[in-house]
Amino acid sequence: MRWIITTIIALVAGFAGAAAWDYSGWGVDRVRADLIAEPQWLPEAMTEYQAIMMAEQIAPLRAELLTPYPGAVFGNPEGSITLVEFADYACGFCRQSLADVNALVAANPDLKVVIREYPILSADSADAARMALAAADQGRFEAFHNAMFAQDGVTVETIENAATQAGVDLDRARASIEAGEFERQLQNNVFLGQTLNLSGTPAFIVGNKIMVGAVGAEQIGEAIAEARDS
Structure with missing residues (x-):
């Protein structure tokens, strides 16, 4: 058959x-x-x-997808397996998935996590994305990422609270944001997301798999194992 x-x-x-x-x-x-x-x-x-179809969508974009904005990565920066996450700080499912991603990092020492800021829900989430990239410039990305998702919503105040908790130099970050240093990166992330038909967040890509939504550590872990074996 x-x-x-x-x-x-x-x-x-x-x-x-x-x-x-x-x-x-x-x-x-x-x-x-x-x-x-x-x-x-x-x-x-x-x-x-x-x-x-997923493999054909990913193939022409793979090199770009796997190349992070400098510093916007956690886990093992030299890891042999890369998990890409498109995330929005205003997304409750992204917040829900944070523990899953952190658990996968702890369980897979060869895992590199590339975060692509994909602020599609609100203007405030775009401001949070800019601050995240400013934090990446200062080597404080993971700390900001975790602190931002621990905040009660996304506002000017909670963004600055998260940045302060993460040890970000706010004056330097504000100057970079006002200079528009992160707009090209955000535009490119939107281009990648639209090309892959990502209609929501979080969206996870590993190997030839695209998973959209809070799919859980087990499903992502299976995709990681499959990518490792391929």
Whole structure:
């Protein structure tokens, strides 16, 4: 029955119908009949198709995705496995996922986490993203990232509270923000997110997997293990 999965993937992906039938040795009526008899093959085919599509989306962007804004990284900076997270400080699911990511870092000494600021929820989250990149310039990114998610919401006051707790030089950070030093990075993150069709946060990318939402440490951990073995 493996040929049915291949045929379905070919059809959904828009390959020439004749080529699919040549490969399978059967016609469309036989495919339909076998799917009616054993419909469990369709979910498997769709899962494989989605995996192919994700890999094709990621491939041309991989080098850029895996290259962090200098300092906007935690875990093992030289790690052999990279987890990319698109995050918004105004996102409750990102806040919920912070413990999962930190647990994965603790459990995987070869894991490098690249955070891509993706402030799509509010103007205040964009201000927090700018402060995060200013913190990265000062080697205080992880401290700010954790402190910001510990705040009660995202406001001018909570952003400055988090920056102060993280040991950020606020005068230096404000000067960099006012000079527009982080706008290109934020625009590029939006471009990457839109190219990957990321409609929400958090979004995690590791290996050839894209996972959107608070999917939990177990699912991300499985994707990390799969990327490590590939």
